[in-house]
Amino acid sequence: MLRPRIIPSLLIHDNGLVKTVNFKNPKYVGDPINAVKIFNEKEVDELVVFDIDATVNNAEPNYNLIEKLAVQSRMPLCYGGGVKTVEQAQRIFSLGVEKIAFSSAVLETPELIMEVSERVGNQSVIVVLDIKKKLLGGYEIYTHNGKKSAGVDPFKFIEQAQKLGAGEIIINSIDKDGVMKGFDFSLLDKLRKQISVPMTVLGGAGSLADLKEVIDRYGVIGVAAGSLFVFKGVYKAVLINYPSKEDKMNLFKNLYENS
Template structure:
């Protein structure tokens, strides 16, 4: 039976693990491989790793790093960063990664979704849509680590990539990144109404209650977070953490209506 997924999101910058605030000021929080080992012991549902340098610097994915991560990872792994061709995606998939995430490349060339899906299967293609609120209301898609506005509507883009064969959409709210004040439930609701694909929401989770609220409102959904799983306490001490199996089950059972 399908259940909500609770997904740590790790950002890699200069080969180190970092956390950003509103996509800026990356703070070093440790070694990616070490974080994966800790999450292995915590029985994580799924893990997302995004190389935030690759697309901005217009370079190839770091295949050796990906191979090392996949070899260590005992849970489903989603990798994103620098993927611009179906051949790159297929190579990453061959290294043991279960899902390939594309963002800027999908915005620039939505048909890339179809080409990758033909190589690795629809279920393995994840499109990450980074958005900011517009001054006069609504949301806009941004690319290149939130540096470049596109003028595109995220809900129309999501419908387009669904049509082209994406298996999942991640909606990432830049304005809430690292703020730990809760998800933008309005954004999540509008995206849920726009597509029928599996949806993961990222940006703003500061507590398990925030995840519980997301699950309670939307049911089978991916609840992803970065800061929540790498910081602990009001002073944000670096500590890789994740709810215990008992805590996770209690959280889901209290918020998710099983059919």
């Protein structure tokens, strides 16, 4: 039986592991390689790593770091950051990465989705949409760590991305990033109806109850979190953590009972 995926989301800045709030003020929380090793021990479902410097600096992906992450990872690994061409994507896959997340590159050149999916299979092509509420209502996609509006309607782009071969869509709420007070269900309810490929949600998880609410609401889905899996307690002490097998069964309880 298919089940939801519980996915730690790691941000890389200056080769270190950081956490942001609303995509701002990255706070150093440790070494990314060490975090991967700990998540290995905790037998996580999947890991997503975003290099938040690459696109902003118009830099090549850090292949050396990607290779180190892939070598250490005993779980499916998704990497995002600075990938603009099929050749870059193929090089990253050759290092042992299972999925590549695209954002600004496919917003500028949507055909890249089709080009990569035809080479490696659509299951490996992930489209990440960083979405923020507009002041006067509605939603907008942003790139470059939330600094640049893509000028693209998220609902229309999701439809286009799926037609071009996107294998998964990650919806990341800029407004909820690092706040740890729950997901933007107003946004997710609207988008869920439109997404026919696997969907992963990110931005807002502050407790296991928040993860459970997503699963109860949407069923088999990817639920990603950053702060929840690197901080612990009210004072946000840095501690890499992940739900135990028993905790995960409780998260999936309603899903199994209703199947």
